[in-house]
Amino acid sequence: MNKDLIEEGKMLKLLEKLVNIDSGSYCKTGVDKIGEILSAYYVELGYDIQKCEQDAVGDHLIITHPKGKQASILIIAHMDTVFEKGTAAIRPFTMKEGRAYGPGVIDMKASLVTVLYALRYLKEIGSNAYQNVHLILNSDEEIGSVSSRKLIEEAAKGKSYALIMEPARRDGSVVTERRGSGRFTIEVHGKAAHSGIEPEKGRSAIEELAHKIVKLHDLNDHEHGISVNVGMIEGGNAVNTVSDTAIGHVDVRVSTAEQAEEVEHQIEEVCSSSDVKGTEIELTGDMRRPPMLKDKKIEALFHIVRDVGADLGIDVRDTKTGGGSDASFTAAMGIPTIDGLGPIGGNAHSDKEYLEIASLTERTLLLANVVERLTSEETK
Known part of the structure; x- marks a missing residue:
């Protein structure tokens, strides 16, 4: 697979646009703007967009491909952040010494860009695996996914895998267990x-x-x-x-x-x-x-992710964390789930939040290869 097809410059340009839009959980206008921007990209790739309208928070998006009616992979990412309205104007997107900064840059606007470009990459190389995904972009993860939980659980029914796009840990580890x-x-x-x-x-x-x-x-x-x-x-x-x-x-x-x-x-x-x-x-x-416990199904899925990473020259390890995420919902349903598949960064929820820029294309390639490998596993 050709990493050169993943254009870092274009990814950073989109990331800058997203980071510079206030999208705190209760900033509905901003979250909906994020959704509008991303929807246009997905429509261009041939996906269908279903908008789940909300009153207090941003509208949730369900993104599927018309040729993927029996999609086996659920991908979940959230569009909301923890930051108050006005933060983006005070602390806009910046880059310095290999890192990008700004509100929500790693949790999880970089992941929103990663998912989009991973699926675009698969389409460009002629892989139909990009059709084998059911994507949910929700708008209330930072406040407990109160209105999107049922949406997630409904989407998870019948799925073979769930990939949750929270950021990777600082050492690049993915997450296989959460409290x-x-x-x-x-x-x-x-x-x-x-x-x-x-x-x-x-x-x-x-x-x-x-x-x-x-x-x-x-x-x-x-x-x-x-x-x-x-x-x-x-x-x-x-x-x-x-x-x-x-x-x-x-x-x-x-x-x-x-x-x-x-x-x-x-x-x-x-x-x-x-x-x-x-x-x-x-x-x-x-x-x-609920807790996300590392059972045999999650262990087996992690081994696939690890092996895909090894093929790409990426040493993928796993860890557990005390923080919560939507991975808990899918794991509790018995769906093999991996979390932390987003880019690498740190200091989330703070004014020092950052993204390791080099990991943006690296983790995009990892996600694309994981989606393709899981799709091929289904067809065996």
């Missing part, structure tokens, strides 16, 4: 009172939330992969007022499905009664993503 994750919100209601004149008449929501935070953090069992963290709190109106409201936002990570069920039950139990008399607690949320 499950959940988000909960604890809202406490108390009674306000002046803390200097009649504090005894108040019922402090902040005090109640403090009790709950201690109990929730006691659920941590890092040795066995359980993490419960109250990462954000809100509450109170004035320093001299007993607070009548307080809110805690809880992030949960687990390593097994059994842990997910048990931790959710424990959180519900902690919040079932008040420690501060006269306060009331409202708990919302759930476990959003």
Whole structure:
């Protein structure tokens, strides 16, 4: 296969255009603009585009080829980022010393470019493997894929493989195992009172939330992969007022499905009664993503990816991570899944986020070859 057919300059030009568009999860206009730009490229390649319209977030896109009615490969990439509107103007796309910078450059706008050019490459070399994909570009991955999860799970039915385009790790490793994750919100209601004149008449929501935070953090069992963290709190109106409201936002990570069920039950139990008399607690949320466990199917798929990489002179290794992604949904359905197939970079979700430019064409070629190898496996 001819790497020269993958034009890095054109890829970087498209990447610059995408990075310079604000597309935070709730920036619907920007995300939809990303979708419009990419849709035009896919239509040019002969794909059909189905738009799944959304109110609060960007529209999800389902991209298929008319000659690929029984496509066996599901590819998932997301168009949203974590950055607020206006970030692109403050910190636009730049390149320096072999790296590209900008909001969402590695998570995962570089992957959006990689997928497009991998499929274009396959078409240009005359391989029909580019027709054997069912592509989902969703718009709410960074906030838990709340509206796109059913879309992903429906698309995954009957698929032989799922390729998830989160970025590769800094050392180039792909991901074969992820922890499950959940988000909960604890809202406490108390009674306000002046803390200097009649504090005894108040019922402090902040005090109640403090009790709950201690109990929730006691659920941590890092040795066995359980993490419960109250990462954000809100509450109170004035320093001299007993607070009548307080809110805690809880992030949960687990390593097994059994842990997910048990931790959710424990959180519900902690919040079932008040420690501060006269306060009331409202708990919302759930476990959003199941764990992605490295089973024999995932192991076998990784071996294919590794072998394809070896043929290209790329040393592909695998790893596990605590972060969540849409890979958890397909893996939980028993679909052989590989994540982290995007380009190499780091510092995602920060103002130092970067892409290793050399990996852009390298990982495009890897993805194209993986799609072709998996397609040939299906026809044996």
